[in-house]
Amino acid sequence: MKALTVTDTELRIFARHVPVRCHQVALDAGCGSGNFSRQLHRFGYDVIALDFAHSALEAARRTPLPGVTYLHHDLDQGDPPGLQYRGIDLVVCRLVLPLLRDPVRWVRRVRDRWLRPGGRMYLVIPVGEHADQFGRMTEQQISALCDGWAKSVRYDLRSTSACLVLRAPRPRWRAGRAKLRHPERLTAGSPMTTRRTSSPPVPRGARPAMPVGP
Ligand SMILES: C[S@@+](CC[C@H](N)C(=O)[O-])C[C@H]1O[C@@H](n2cnc3c(N)ncnc32)[C@H](O)[C@@H]1O
Numbered sequence: 086m087k088a089l090t091v092t093d094t095e096l097r098i099f100a101r102h103v104p105v106r107c108h109q110v111a112l113d114a115g116c117g118s119g120n121f122s123r124q125l126h127r128f129g130y131d132v133i134a135l136d137f138a139h140s141a142l143e144a145a146r147r148t149p150l151p152g153v154t155y156l157h158h159d160l161d162q163g164d165p166p167g168l169q170y171r172g173i174d175l176v177v178c179r180l181v182l183p184l185l186r187d188p189v190r191w192v193r194r195v196r197d198r199w200l201r202p203g204g205r206m207y208l209v210i211p212v213g214e215h216a217d218q219f220g221r222m223t224e225q226q227i228s229a230l231c232d233g234w235a236k237s238v239r240y241d242l243r244s245t246s247a248c249l250v251l252r253a254p255r256p257r258w259r260a261g262r263a264k265l266r267h268p269e270r271l272t273a274g275s276p277m278t279t280r281r282t283s284s285p286p287v288p289r290g291a292r293p294a295m296p297v298g299p
Contacts, residue, residue, distance in 0.1 A: 116142075123148065161186045205251065212247050
């Protein structure tokens with residue numbers, strides 16, 4: 086699948102629809118050489134970036150950044166080791182979904198097991214006309230991805246790719262909500278549970294300047 090440069094237009098869409106909060110955890114699924122992982126870092130996220138291609142990870146690690154962890158993982162092989170159950174604030178999957186064995190099932194798994202209630206999923210998907218077009222999904226397949234989310238927003242990027250922002254549902258009952266925020270955290274201290282501690286404190290909710298460039 087062809088790479089798609091991260092443009093200012095895409096970053097504006099991202100910033101408008103994904104609440105940016107410093108030190109939240111974002112997972113970049115199929116990060117490639119880490120272009121979008123680095124943007125997430127600039128927005129203030131702690132980033133876990135996964136890919137199954139060693140060459141891509143090697144390229145990504147050439148630009149080390151505090152709070153960005155690159156891990157080898159095949160998204161078709163279940164959950165990454167050390168995953169905080171429902172502990173991720175944002176999952177990004179850019180130009181990867183049609184390459185997975187069962188994209189709809191994988192997206193549901195992210196919604197139900199990876200994301201915290203109210204967390205976001207950000208997807209960029211090349212659009213094709215036929216169901217069997219390699220590396221693309223049809224409009225019908227793309228709309229099936231939106232089932233079961235509390236909210237979905239769709240944009241077109243350069244008419245060839247769809248950009249979806251999906252919001253995970255929250256539990257219906259609100260009593261004791263604070264206790265429920267991370268109800269089933271499974272592990273602590275694994276690479277996937279660390280939060281950045283070395284950078285200067287930024288007020289929670291502060292919006293960092295829009296990152297531009299690679
Ligand atoms: C077109 S690149 C997109 C890279 C990056 N997301 C971006 O937006 O620039 C697709 C990436 O997905 C990775 N990928 C494809 N299938 C995967 C899988 N099953 N598990 C992990 N990574 C996968 C590839 O290795 C490749 O780096």
